[in-house]
Amino acid sequence: KSLFSAGTSWPGVWLREDITSLDILSKRPEVDPERLGCVGLSLGGLRTVYMGxxxxxxxxxxxxxxxxxxxDLVLNKSVNHTWMIYxxxxxxxxxxxxxLGLRAPLPTLVLNNREDPLFTLPEMERADRMLTDVFARAGAPDRYETRFYPGGHKFDLAMQADAFDWFDRWLKDA
Known part of the structure; x- marks a missing residue:
């Protein structure tokens, strides 16, 4: 409530922190500022949505x-989710x-879990259709993909391997 009263929100605070971190990271001599990637799970995934x-x-x-x-949030999950993402x-x-689609045509991968209790599968699929359409209209359908995995809320080794393969594909030889 204090942040709302001050004219901001937790996502606003996180985004400012993440932009500042990216400012610092991109100036380091061992970092190529033209090959920056971002990955996150759950709230980190939300931060990836905003940063990306x-x-x-x-x-x-x-x-x-x-x-x-x-x-999905309003009709199905607001009881279980935090107000801090609002x-x-x-x-x-x-x-x-x-x-997230504002970044099109830049490469974007979404990793969902079919039995994730925080989201409903029909709305995860709807979000995928929305992003598929955005990237198709941007002329970059090959730069967007969503993958669905079995299980609940997680970022397991198989998902991590897919994420790092995606980064290798788009950043290593960029």
Missing amino acids: GLDPRIKCAVCAGMMMTWR IPRMAHDLDYPEI
């Missing part, structure tokens, strides 16, 4: 265990897939 969608320095993004729609009035203008 809003900072063009992120050349490759992997969102794990997070992709949902506002409809940005006042954002749902009137942008849905989560649309925020």
Whole structure:
């Protein structure tokens, strides 16, 4: 409540922190600022949505265990989710897939778990269709993919291997 009263939100605070971290990271001599990637699970996945969608320095993004729609949150999961992910009035203008889609045509991978108790499968699939459409309209259907895995809320070794393969594909020889 204090952040809302001050005119900001937790996602606003996290985004500012993440942008500052990226500013520092991209200036380090051992870092190629043209090959920056971002990956996160759950709340880290939400941070990837915002960073990937809003900072063009992120050349490759992997969102794990997070992709949902506002409809899913409001109708199905708001009882179990934290209010800390809420940005006042954002749902009137942008849905989560649309925020991540702002990065099109930059490479983007979404990793979902079919039995994730935090999201419903139909809305994860709807988010995938939204992003598929965005990347197709951007002329880059090969730069977007969603993968579905068995199990609950996780970023297991198989998912991590897929994420690192995605980074290798798009960043190593960029």
